[in-house]
Amino acid sequence: QITLKESGPTLVKPTQTLTLTCTFSGFSLSTSGVGVGWIRQPPGKALEWLALIYWDDDKRYSPSLKSRLTITKDTSKNQVVLTLTNMDPVDTASYYCAHLRNPEYCFDYWGQGTLVTVSS
Amino acid sequence: QSALTQPASVSGSSGQSITISCTATSSDVGTYNLVSWYQQHPGKAPKLMIYEASKRPSGVSNRFSGSKSGNTASLTISGLQAEDEADYYCCSYAGSSTWVFGGGTKLTVL
Numbered sequence: 001q002i003t004l005k006e007s008g009p010t011l012v013k014p015t016q017t018l019t020l021t022c023t024f025s026g027f028s029l030s031t032s033g034v035g036v037g038w039i040r041q042p043p044g045k046a047l048e049w050l051a052l053i054y055w056d057d058d059k060r061y062s063p064s065l066k067s068r069l070t071i072t073k074d075t076s077k078n079q080v081v082l083t084l085t086n087m088d089p090v091d092t093a094s095y096y097c098a099h100l101r102n103p104e105y106c107f108d109y110w111g112q113g114t115l116v117t118v119s120s
Numbered sequence: 121q122s123a124l125t126q127p128a129s130v131s132g133s134s135g136q137s138i139t140i141s142c143t144a145t146s147s148d149v150g151t152y153n154l155v156s157w158y159q160q161h162p163g164k165a166p167k168l169m170i171y172e173a174s175k176r177p178s179g180v181s182n183r184f185s186g187s188k189s190g191n192t193a194s195l196t197i198s199g200l201q202a203e204d205e206a207d208y209y210c211c212s213y214a215g216s217s218t219w220v221f222g223g224g225t226k227l228t229v230l
């Protein structure tokens with residue numbers, strides 16, 4: 001059974017860096033083709049793909065946020081970490097991590113999400 | 121601006137069928153036959169309902185079906201039930217290891 005869970009701060013101040021951790025189970029991020037991605041959703045708005053890391057440590061980022069995003073993995077801990085620098089109130093959103101079973105597919109299993117509010 | 125266009129809202133009466141479209145404004149959906157559809161209830165995570173345009177994951181009701189023609193993918197829900205009221209999103213691989221979601225469609229069951 002594949003499960004994912006996001007953790008991190010619920011409140012960050014403008015200009016700070018957000019660090020979120022995705023802890024997963026039920027699959028290995030060393031299996032060929034597998035990836036873990038991050039998607040966010042501002043309140044009342046649509047889903048937005050942010051970043052993805054593959055089993056081979058290949059990393060991909062949304063072109064619109066690439067300069068602010070970093071994604072890393074710790075395969076031994078079954079964790080993926082996302083950092084987003086220079087936070088702004090427009091970055092207020094629910095942040096989800098999700099499992100990708102194969103390149104070119106969309107995400108199949110999702111975490112419950114974590115709401116991050118950016119406010120001074 | 122999303123590269124996948126969905127109607128903002130659709131509605132249908134209980135027992136009826138509805139279809140939600142997802143149209144690519146570029147070659148995203150047209151090139152790849154791997155469109156997925158998600159159902160999202162308020163305050164919950166998206167749930168995969170359709171993958172590879174027309175396949176249902178185990179456990180998803182057969183009232184949900186998907187299709188794709190050219191640059192437009194469609195999700196059809198038959199025999200509408202109250203619990204189907206939710207937001208629905210399409211997703212497509214957009215090439216170069218990037219992904220795009222539609223703007224979402226709010227389904228109201230009358």
